[in-house]
Amino acid sequence: METPNPNIKMWQGNVACAEGALAAGCRFFAGYPITPSSEIAEVLSLRLPKLGGNFIQMEDEIAAMGATIGASLGGVKAMTATSGPGFSLKQENIGFAAMAEIPCVVVNVQRGGPSTGLPTHAAQGDVMQARWGTHGDHPIIALAPGSVRETYDMTVKAFNLAEKYRTPVILLSDEIVGHLTEKVEVPPIESLGLTDRKKPTVPPEQYRPYEMDSSDIPPMANFGEGYRYHVTGLAHDETGFPTNNPEKIQAQLERLNRKIERYRDEIVEVEVQYTEDAEILVISFGSTARSVRRAVINAREQGIKAGLLRLKTIWPFPGKEIEAISASVRKIIVAEMNLGQLAHEVEWATRRSKPVVRINKINGEPITPNEIFNAIIRQD
Amino acid sequence: MDYLYYLRQDKMPHIWCDGCGHGIILKSILRCVDKLGWDKNDIALVSGIGCSSRTPGYVDFNTLHTTHGRALAFATGLKIANPKLHVIVVSGDGDATAIGGNHFIHAARRNIDITMIIYNNYIYGMTGGQVSPTTPAHKKASTAPYGNPDEPFDISRLAQAAGATYVARSTVYHVGKMDNYIGNALQKTGFSVVEILTPCPTSYGRRNKEGNGVDMMRYQKENTIGIEKAKNMSAEALAGKIVTGVFVDKEQESYLNRYNEVIKKAQSGV
Amino acid sequence: MKKNVVIKINESWCKSCEICVSFCPKKVYDMGQFYPIVARPEECTGCKLCEKLCPDFAIQIIIPEETKKTK
Numbered sequence: 001m002e003t004p005n006p007n008i009k010m011w012q013g014n015v016a017c018a019e020g021a022l023a024a025g026c027r028f029f030a031g032y033p034i035t036p037s038s039e040i041a042e043v044l045s046l047r048l049p050k051l052g053g054n055f056i057q058m059e060d061e062i063a064a065m066g067a068t069i070g071a072s073l074g075g076v077k078a079m080t081a082t083s084g085p086g087f088s089l090k091q092e093n094i095g096f097a098a099m100a101e102i103p104c105v106v107v108n109v110q111r112g113g114p115s116t117g118l119p120t121h122a123a124q125g126d127v128m129q130a131r132w133g134t135h136g137d138h139p140i141i142a143l144a145p146g147s148v149r150e151t152y153d154m155t156v157k158a159f160n161l162a163e164k165y166r167t168p169v170i171l172l173s174d175e176i177v178g179h180l181t182e183k184v185e186v187p188p189i190e191s192l193g194l195t196d197r198k199k200p201t202v203p204p205e206q207y208r209p210y211e212m213d214s215s216d217i218p219p220m221a222n223f224g225e226g227y228r229y230h231v232t233g234l235a236h237d238e239t240g241f242p243t244n245n246p247e248k249i250q251a252q253l254e255r256l257n258r259k260i261e262r263y264r265d266e267i268v269e270v271e272v273q274y275t276e277d278a279e280i281l282v283i284s285f286g287s288t289a290r291s292v293r294r295a296v297i298n299a300r301e302q303g304i305k306a307g308l309l310r311l312k313t314i315w316p317f318p319g320k321e322i323e324a325i326s327a328s329v330r331k332i333i334v335a336e337m338n339l340g341q342l343a344h345e346v347e348w349a350t351r352r353s354k355p356v357v358r359i360n361k362i363n364g365e366p367i368t369p370n371e372i373f374n375a376i377i378r379q380d
Numbered sequence: 381m382d383y384l385y386y387l388r389q390d391k392m393p394h395i396w397c398d399g400c401g402h403g404i405i406l407k408s409i410l411r412c413v414d415k416l417g418w419d420k421n422d423i424a425l426v427s428g429i430g431c432s433s434r435t436p437g438y439v440d441f442n443t444l445h446t447t448h449g450r451a452l453a454f455a456t457g458l459k460i461a462n463p464k465l466h467v468i469v470v471s472g473d474g475d476a477t478a479i480g481g482n483h484f485i486h487a488a489r490r491n492i493d494i495t496m497i498i499y500n501n502y503i504y505g506m507t508g509g510q511v512s513p514t515t516p517a518h519k520k521a522s523t524a525p526y527g528n529p530d531e532p533f534d535i536s537r538l539a540q541a542a543g544a545t546y547v548a549r550s551t552v553y554h555v556g557k558m559d560n561y562i563g564n565a566l567q568k569t570g571f572s573v574v575e576i577l578t579p580c581p582t583s584y585g586r587r588n589k590e591g592n593g594v595d596m597m598r599y600q601k602e603n604t605i606g607i608e609k610a611k612n613m614s615a616e617a618l619a620g621k622i623v624t625g626v627f628v629d630k631e632q633e634s635y636l637n638r639y640n641e642v643i644k645k646a647q648s649g650v
Numbered sequence: 651m652k653k654n655v656v657i658k659i660n661e662s663w664c665k666s667c668e669i670c671v672s673f674c675p676k677k678v679y680d681m682g683q684f685y686p687i688v689a690r691p692e693e694c695t696g697c698k699l700c701e702k703l704c705p706d707f708a709i710q711i712i713i714p715e716e717t718k719k720t721k
Contacts (some may be wrong), residue, residue, distance in 0.1 A: 050646045552705075
């Protein structure tokens with residue numbers, strides 16, 4: 001009998017998320033129990049102390065988000081995980097992380113909403129909340145895994161992006177991916193491209209935590225490293241102190257938003273399949289893309305030129321990619337477990353130049369391959 | 381003692397009104413830190429939102445001005461991530477016991493290694509004098525124009541009941557006591573709370589005809605009773621009096637020590 | 651009276667709250683038109699209550715012997 005490969009695991013999506021976080025160097029997790037994300041907390045409560053890290057179950061979702069930011073400022077890669085109602089509660093502090101430019105990862109294993117909704121059923125209704133859940137103009141990155149292995153990879157990527165761009169990154173999973181169990185071949189750690197925040201190279205007295213340098217991403221000192229600076233959610237200038245100076249506020253907030261937009265090509269990832277000659281393009285993300293893949297393969301088997309475009313990055317929005325890939329198709333189908341949050345963006349990205357057919361389901365049930373196949377063959 | 385060594389002098393004068401006691405508390409914190417000889421690089425001062433929460437901006441430590449009520453949550457993560465930091469949270473009565481009330485009782489329950497200094501002025505000052513969880517019953521506020529229908533929290537008793545290892549209350553007038561309490565709290569392992577009563581002449585004193593900062597501090601001077609003496613006094617005799625002193629001073633294993641045990645267990649495979 | 655006590659008032663930080671004037675045990679201060687005045691410096695014992703109670707960091711009490719000790 002062959003020796004089993006220790007790198008082959010049977011993991012649930014939420015377990016892969018926890019393991020991906022550990023591989024990325026996450027050594028602090030603060031959470032609060034909520035279905036369907038609790039396994040992430042449970043695994044990390046077991047695993048983190050083994051690695052000398054810290055798990056803490058906070059008194060509420062808001063505290064979990066706050067502690068995550070605090071830990072990151074203390075120099076430790078930090079994450080929290082939640083679902084719909086908890087994601088709503090975390091929004092104010094997510095805005096703080098965006099404004100103060102503190103790297104952190106927030107996992108949202110989406111469930112049915114609004115309100116308490118469907119705790120044990122999947123949905124993809126937090127697309128817009130991930131983008132605009134907190135008030136004010138702010139940058140955000142959101143990634144949507146479609147498999148267990150990808151949950152692992154994307155959790156690692158979420159940390160890498162958070163560190164590189166000094167920003168909160170949302171991992172927008174869903175109940176199906178989170179609770180799906182699949183075989184995962186764990187990649188070697190050297191392949192993960194682990195990234196750490198850029199540190200200041202100047203002496204403390206010259207350090208400007210929100211410097212307007214050419215990269216738009218200022219170096220970040222951790223608290224306790226001799227750089228005594230001020231961090232606030234108030235509008236601030238390059239020194240980090242609050243200001244009412246309109247020019248400085250405008251410049252800082254423009255930089256804050258620009259720092260993600262200008263690097264969007266390095267951030268955005270999509271997956272395409274059968275798109276070279278596609279006449280019908282099905283756009284989707286997360287668990288729904290699994291049904292799309294089946295439907296597209298079925299269509300191809302019947303000689304129908306269908307293609308798949310799966311958004312791995314939701315924010316910044318892959319509008320450019322959608323526009324390019326859909327240029328030669330005659331019909332676009334957007335399948336999503338919400339009432340058209342993605343479809344609306346797709347229509348914008350394609351300037352409504354193609355008919356966009358929507359497949360929407362919000363009853364907790366997944367969209368089936370058949371439903372998508374029927375939309376592909378339907379004469380619209 | 382040179383206060384200026386600890387101040388970000390270019391941010392002065394501070395925003396607090398004339399007669400506000402917040403600056404007196406800040407000075408006491410600085411005296412205590414100076415006496416302890418702590419390195420400025422090793423101190424993190426964390427706050428939420430409100431008048432008191434503007435304190436960190438003026439002090440040359442690692443300073444973190446968080447969201448309303450959430451200072452303890454941020455501070456908890458920070459302390460765990462870097463236990464070498466002395467983490468001090470400053471908060472107001474509204475910040476600490478209304479919007480941040482849950483974090484307050486849980487920090488005490490958890491016995492996280494943080495010192496919290498609560499500036500209690502019975503009012504939301506920064507937003508213009510709205511009623512707070514410590515506004516005494518029947519007192520007026522901009523949102524209690526007919527008098528406060530609620531009973532107030534006793535912050536120190538709340539901290540005591542929730543499990544803090546050190547709890548003390550002083551007024552800003554009694555600077556000697558304040559220095560003692562804050563100094564003790566800073567040296568305590570676990571969650572320590574010092575509640576300081578501080579006048580808000582602008583938003584509270586004026587509306588309740590209690591005069592200016594001087595008048596309000598004179599009231600503190602003349603109406604404060606030590607906790608030991610207060611134990612033998614009737615409720616009637618204590619009406620309108622301020623009870624100060626050390627409410628709790630006990631030894632209890634702190635959160636960080638407990639979690640180090642968790643790490644040991646996890647790593648030994650038990 | 652303590653010898654050579656220097657009382658410095660930083661008028662640019664003072665907000666004229668009169669706490670120093672009101673609580674100095676020896677009534678060293680009077681209120682001037684805008685700022686406190688050190689009216690009776692000879693009464694000062696160097697207790698530093700005014701310095702500790704000044705919320706605006708606007709009073710500095712310098713006692714020469716102490717300065718020597720710390721330096």
